[in-house]
Amino acid sequence: MRRSKVTLLLLLLVTNFFIVSAANPKIKNVIFMIGDGMGLAQVYAGMTASETPLSLEQFPYMGISKTYSASDYITDSAAGGTALACGVKTNNGMIGVAPDGSPVYSALHILAQHGWATGVIATSSITDATPASFVAHQPSRKMQEEIAADFVANTPDVFIGGGRKYFNSRKDGRNLLTELNNKGYEMISDLNGLKQSRSLKLAALLAEDGMPSMLDGRGNMLADATEKAIDVLKKNKKGFFLMVEGSQIDWQCHANNQEGVISEMLDFDKAVAKALEFAQNDGHTLVVVTADHETGGLVLKGGDINKHEVDAGFMLKGHSAVPVLVFAYGPGAEQFSGVMQNISMKNKILNLFNIH
Ligand code: MG
Numbered sequence: 001m002r003r004s005k006v007t008l009l010l011l012l013l014v015t016n017f018f019i020v021s022a023a024n025p026k027i028k029n030v031i032f033m034i035g036d037g038m039g040l041a042q043v044y045a046g047m048t049a050s051e052t053p054l055s056l057e058q059f060p061y062m063g064i065s066k067t068y069s070a071s072d073y074i075t076d077s078a079a080g081g082t083a084l085a086c087g088v089k090t091n092n093g094m095i096g097v098a099p100d101g102s103p104v105y106s107a108l109h110i111l112a113q114h115g116w117a118t119g120v121i122a123t124s125s126i127t128d129a130t131p132a133s134f135v136a137h138q139p140s141r142k143m144q145e146e147i148a149a150d151f152v153a154n155t156p157d158v159f160i161g162g163g164r165k166y167f168n169s170r171k172d173g174r175n176l177l178t179e180l181n182n183k184g185y186e187m188i189s190d191l192n193g194l195k196q197s198r199s200l201k202l203a204a205l206l207a208e209d210g211m212p213s214m215l216d217g218r219g220n221m222l223a224d225a226t227e228k229a230i231d232v233l234k235k236n237k238k239g240f241f242l243m244v245e246g247s248q249i250d251w252q253c254h255a256n257n258q259e260g261v262i263s264e265m266l267d268f269d270k271a272v273a274k275a276l277e278f279a280q281n282d283g284h285t286l287v288v289v290t291a292d293h294e295t296g297g298l299v300l301k302g303g304d305i306n307k308h309e310v311d312a313g314f315m316l317k318g319h320s321a322v323p324v325l326v327f328a329y330g331p332g333a334e335q336f337s338g339v340m341q342n343i344s345m346k347n348k349i350l351n352l353f354n355i356h
């Protein structure tokens with residue numbers, strides 16, 4: 001009798017444990033994805049053009065993010081990136097510093113200090129404003145050689161993008177590729193080398209400056225890089241933080257090139273698919289997809305949903321002030337719903353880990 005009571009109690013405890021765990025799976029990894037310049041019109045142009053539903057359509061939680069910076073109603077990607085990465089509104093042009101120039105630290109940086117593996121991927125130069133905001137601290141986004149040196153000082157375990165010339169063709173004569181090699185990094189210069197790498201620390205600089213656009217044949221680099229980075233980083237027992245940027249949605253919007261915007265949008269969504277697929281299988285990975293700002297003042301003037309046709313117009317050559325979307329999946333995803341400030345996302349993430 002007594003024994004069966006104990007068994008019943010144990011059974012209840014175990015069942016309860018599993019129910020609670022299923023409802024609140026423990027967070028381990030974060031994949032934070034930024035479509036640079038990706039407003040709602042860009043997203044819907046992609047949804048319309050795509051023959052199949054976008055991965056973005058599978059996210060259960062959504063919010064909107066206010067993007068204004070400390071200096072301007074319309075942010076640039078430096079202040080926008082710093083807000084998302086470091087949780088501080090700064091002046092346009094500034095990277096990982098507050099308006100007074102003092103350094104502010106990203107969730108990536110703080111989790112790295114606590115033993116998480118980290119990665120940064122972009123289709124721009126890796127030293128460009130968005131990826132730089134997660135790693136570097138400089139008063140101007142134009143200081144790409146100084147930002148490259150910050151990548152060597154505060155190295156993420158994996159970084160993949162363009163920008164080789166800022167590492168090996170520098171005014172100060174340093175060869176940062178050699179320095180990274182000496183720090184135990186495998187240096188990779190093409191996509192094949194990236195796929196074949198077995199290193200836990202790798203720097204893949206696949207172009208001198210930005211990567212080619214999709215229209216110019218970039219191919220599957222962003223999705224491949226995302227898959228590879230996840231493969232490497234997941235080996236870390238504590239977990240990982242990976243930032244992935246679809247950098248060139250913004251560039252095509254600046255160029256007012258509709259076909260270009262859609263191609264970059266669909267390419268970014270392929271990388272989102274890789275992240276989401278991993279998170280669905282893993283169960284302990286939060287995926288957040290957002291933008292730093294909208295670019296181009298994109299308007300969808302017409303189209304045909306059955307023919308996957310869209311007729312877009314651009315109001316602007318630059319950025320607009322309109323809030324951007326936030327998509328979230330995984331443990332803690334519900335925190336990313338509603339109307340939020342771009343600076344709130346860093347602490348939402350760290351709070352999920354009970355790190356402050
Ligand atoms: Mg960018």
Ligand code: ZN
Nearest residue numbers: 037077250295
């Ligand atoms: Zn831009």
